[in-house]
Amino acid sequence: MIMSGHGIPVPVSFDDKTSREFIVRELGFPLLSKPRIGRGGGGVTLYYNLEELFQDTRTGLIFQEFIPGEEFGVNLFIDPEEETITGVVLEKILLKEGITGNAIAVERVEREDLVQLGAKAAHVLAMEGPVDMDIRLRWDGTPVLLEINARLGENVLSAEEVLVGLFVAWEKKERIGVSL
Helix, strand or coil: CCCHHHCCCCCCEEECCCCHHHHHHHHCCCEEEEECCCCCCCCCEEECCHHHHHHCCCCCEEEEECCCCCEEEEEEEEECCCCEEEEEEEEEEEECCECCCCEEEEEEECCHHHHHHHHHHHHHCCCCEEEEEEEEECCCCCEEEEEEECCCCCCHHHCHHHHHHHHHHHHHHHHHCCCC
16 A cells, blocks of 8 residues: 555555455456565465365465566665665576565566666665565566565675675774664
8 A cells, every 4th residue: 555655566465354255356366365474485375266265274364466477676775874776686587486486596687667666665665774675567567566675685696786785884884883
């Protein structure tokens, strides 16, 4: 709700208090669920039919439309003192669970539109420091923000500029006697 209120596309989502019949009418198949509290794609389930959906009796889930397109990790370092944002986009070319899950292979790509979308989302939440976001593309190419993590991304070693930004900020704070 917060992001869509700022013009940032997000998946249509429902909590597990919403009837599953209503969710199916609104989203169709495939659709996915994920734990309200999770990490790294753990517990994400993709459903292709009613039987699969109704067999899952877990609680604490969020149900979302499945965005089927390419997935990207947007790695940012936001330095509020310098008013700078360093951004690197990594295309997730191989996912642990096939079409969901952690990226096990990434490739750097130039996607300034995704950096700008990530920066806008981070600004909405007044974030600073390292930020990792997952963004997928709809069939028409529209980027959709899936997730925001206030931490270094799992594949940040492929985004050295983010690490350099973090180090420079840390070094600057150390010189003036402030701890991060």
